[in-house]
Amino acid sequence: MDTVIIGNGILALTIAFRLSRAAGEKDTISIIGKRERTGSATLAAGAMLNSFAEIEADSLDNELDLYRFELSHLATKMWPKFEQELITAAGSCLPSGCRNCQGFQGGGCVDCGTYIVNNTAADDLDDENFDAILNALREFNEPHELISPRDIPNYLPDQRYRATRALYIFNEGWFNPRLMIEKLEAILANSPQVNFINTNVAKLLKENETVSAVELEDGSAIAGENFILAAGAAVSDLVNNSALGIDIQRIFYGVGVSVEIRSPDFPHKKCIRTPNRGLACGIYSVPYITADCNDHILLGASNFISPTPYPYGRITSVESLLKAGMEQINRNFYRADLVRVNVGWRPTSQDTYPMIGRTSIQNLIIVSATKRDGFHMSPLISEYVVAMLNGQPVDKRFDVFAPERSPIRPLTREQAINKAVRHQTSAAYQHGFSPSKSRMPEQVGKMFRDELERLHDQVGAYDWGIPPEMLDMYRYGHAKP
Ligand SMILES: Cc1cc2nc3c(=O)[nH]c(=O)nc-3n(C[C@H](O)[C@H](O)[C@H](O)COP(=O)(O)OP(=O)(O)OC[C@H]3O[C@@H](n4cnc5c(N)ncnc54)[C@H](O)[C@@H]3O)c2cc1C
Known part of the structure; x- marks a missing residue:
C-alpha cells in the first residue's frame, strides 16, 4: 500500500510511526511537509498531557463531552507504553538530547x-x-x-x-515537543518504507472519485493509494484549493x-x-x-x-x-x-470539536482540529487512524468526529451566552480590568450580554449557541451560521 501523509506535525508522524511498524517490504509511506514547519502547533506546544487539569465547570455536562473526556483519559494511560515503543524502536538512533x-x-x-x-x-x-x-x-x-x-x-x-x-x-x-519530533523523525528515517519530502502540498488531485495524487509547490506530483490529510490548521485551505467536492466546516x-x-x-x-x-x-x-x-x-x-x-x-x-x-x-x-x-x-474547527475520519472520498482521511490537546491525544488518534486505514473496527462513537458532519452544537443559546459572559469577564480581569466601586461589574456584564444577544440574533442563532471561542469568527462573517 502506498500511503501519502500530508503534514509533518505530531499527528502525521505518530500515524506514520504506527503504519511503519506493520509495513510490508513493498509498502511506501510518504510524509510531505517543509522541515521548517512554519506555524506548527506541535513545536509551540507545552505538550502537557492534561485531562483533568483541562476540566471546566461545564466540561462533563453532556454525553459528547463526557466521551471526549473518556478519550483524553485513555490517551493519558496510553502514553507510557507508547513512549516505551518509541524508545525501543529508536534504539541507537535516539537524538542526543534523549x-x-x-x-x-x-x-x-x-x-x-x-x-x-x-x-x-x-x-x-x-x-x-x-x-x-x-x-x-x-x-x-x-x-x-x-x-x-x-x-x-x-x-x-x-x-x-x-x-x-x-x-x-x-x-x-x-x-x-521539539525533542519528540526529532525522535520520531530519527525513527522514521531509519525505516526503508518511509520517504520524507521537504516541501508543501499545493493541492490534492481527484480522478474517478478518488484522490489520485498530490501536487507539490514546485508543480510535481506524488501519487498514492491512500491519503491522510494531517496538515493542522492548513487543512481547510488545502481542501478549498483542491476542488474535491467535499464540504467540511472551516478549520x-x-x-x-x-x-x-x-x-x-x-x-x-x-x-x-x-x-x-x-x-x-x-x-x-x-x-x-x-x-x-x-x-x-x-x-x-x-x-x-x-x-x-x-x-x-x-x-x-x-x-x-x-x-x-x-x-x-x-x-x-x-x-x-x-x-x-x-x-x-x-487547528480549531468552527464547532471546536476534532475532525478525524474517512471522508466520502473513499481513500481520503482527514485528521485535524485537535485544538488544545492534539499532542496528548496522538497515541490514541494514530491508533484509530491506522485502524481506519486498515479497515479494522474503531469505536463507533468516534464517528461523531467525521469530517463532513454538520457543526455539533451542544450549547443552547442561553448556555453559550452565559459561558461567553463568564469568559469575557474573566479575560478582562486577567488583562487588568479594575472596576470602580459602583455597579460597574454588573454594567459591563450586561454590556457583554446585550452584544452577545444581538450577535446571536444577527446570525440566526435562536435555538443554538455560538462557541465562545468562535465569537469573532461569527461577528466578522468568517464562520457559516
Ligand atoms: C501554544 C500552544 C500550546 C499548546 N499546548 C498543548 C498542550 O499542552 N498539550 C497538547 O496536547 N496540545 C497542545 N497544543 C495543541 C497541539 O499542539 C495541537 O493540537 C497538535 O500539535 C496538532 O498537531 P498537528 O500535527 O495536527 O498540527 P501541526 O503540529 O500544526 O502540524 C501540521 C504540519 O503540517 C504542515 N503543513 C501545513 N501546510 C502544509 C501543506 N500545504 N503541505 C504539507 N504540510 C503542511 C505544517 O508545516 C506543520 O508542520 C498547543 C498548541 C499551541 C499552539
Whole structure:
C-alpha cells in the first residue's frame, strides 16, 4: 500500500510511526511537509498531557463531552507504553538530547506531576473551574492531593497573586515537543518504507472519485493509494484549493504563543498551571528538558482565532505571558533569559470539536482540529487512524468526529451566552480590568450580554449557541451560521 501523509506535525508522524511498524517490504509511506514547519502547533506546544487539569465547570455536562473526556483519559494511560515503543524502536538512533531517557521513569523529555494553583489574578471563574477539576478527580478516583501552595517547589508568585488553594495531579505530565519530533523523525528515517519530502502540498488531485495524487509547490506530483490529510490548521485551505467536492466546516488558525526562558537559579521540576480561564488555558510553566539542559522552562499560552495564517506573535501575547509568569508563577523570572518565542496555529474547527475520519472520498482521511490537546491525544488518534486505514473496527462513537458532519452544537443559546459572559469577564480581569466601586461589574456584564444577544440574533442563532471561542469568527462573517 502506498500511503501519502500530508503534514509533518505530531499527528502525521505518530500515524506514520504506527503504519511503519506493520509495513510490508513493498509498502511506501510518504510524509510531505517543509522541515521548517512554519506555524506548527506541535513545536509551540507545552505538550502537557492534561485531562483533568483541562476540566471546566461545564466540561462533563453532556454525553459528547463526557466521551471526549473518556478519550483524553485513555490517551493519558496510553502514553507510557507508547513512549516505551518509541524508545525501543529508536534504539541507537535516539537524538542526543534523549540519551538519558528512561521514558516515564525519568531522565528524558517527559515527566509527570502537575500542580494546579487557584489564585486571584483573574476572577472567580478560576474558583469554579478549580472545584470542577477537584470534583472530577474525586469522582474518577484519579490520584491527587490537596496541598498548601507554599509547598510547591519553585512557586514564588507576587504576594498579590498568590494562590489560596492548590492540588497536585500525579499522573498528568508533559513532553519537550521539539525533542519528540526529532525522535520520531530519527525513527522514521531509519525505516526503508518511509520517504520524507521537504516541501508543501499545493493541492490534492481527484480522478474517478478518488484522490489520485498530490501536487507539490514546485508543480510535481506524488501519487498514492491512500491519503491522510494531517496538515493542522492548513487543512481547510488545502481542501478549498483542491476542488474535491467535499464540504467540511472551516478549520481556523488558533494562534498561540509560548515563550521559552532559561532560569538557572530557579529550575523547575514539575508543571505549574492555573485552571482554564478567559477563553484560553490560563498561565502555565513546564520544564523544557533535554539530556543537555534542565533549566529551561516554557511559559504558555495565548490564543486568538484567525481565519488566515498569522506568522508573528503579538507583543501583547508575549507581554501577558512574561508578566503572568513573573506575577503568578515565580517573581524571580524577571532575571531569566528569553530563549525563544514560539508561534503555533492550533487547528480549531468552527464547532471546536476534532475532525478525524474517512471522508466520502473513499481513500481520503482527514485528521485535524485537535485544538488544545492534539499532542496528548496522538497515541490514541494514530491508533484509530491506522485502524481506519486498515479497515479494522474503531469505536463507533468516534464517528461523531467525521469530517463532513454538520457543526455539533451542544450549547443552547442561553448556555453559550452565559459561558461567553463568564469568559469575557474573566479575560478582562486577567488583562487588568479594575472596576470602580459602583455597579460597574454588573454594567459591563450586561454590556457583554446585550452584544452577545444581538450577535446571536444577527446570525440566526435562536435555538443554538455560538462557541465562545468562535465569537469573532461569527461577528466578522468568517464562520457559516
Ligand atoms: C501554544 C500552544 C500550546 C499548546 N499546548 C498543548 C498542550 O499542552 N498539550 C497538547 O496536547 N496540545 C497542545 N497544543 C495543541 C497541539 O499542539 C495541537 O493540537 C497538535 O500539535 C496538532 O498537531 P498537528 O500535527 O495536527 O498540527 P501541526 O503540529 O500544526 O502540524 C501540521 C504540519 O503540517 C504542515 N503543513 C501545513 N501546510 C502544509 C501543506 N500545504 N503541505 C504539507 N504540510 C503542511 C505544517 O508545516 C506543520 O508542520 C498547543 C498548541 C499551541 C499552539
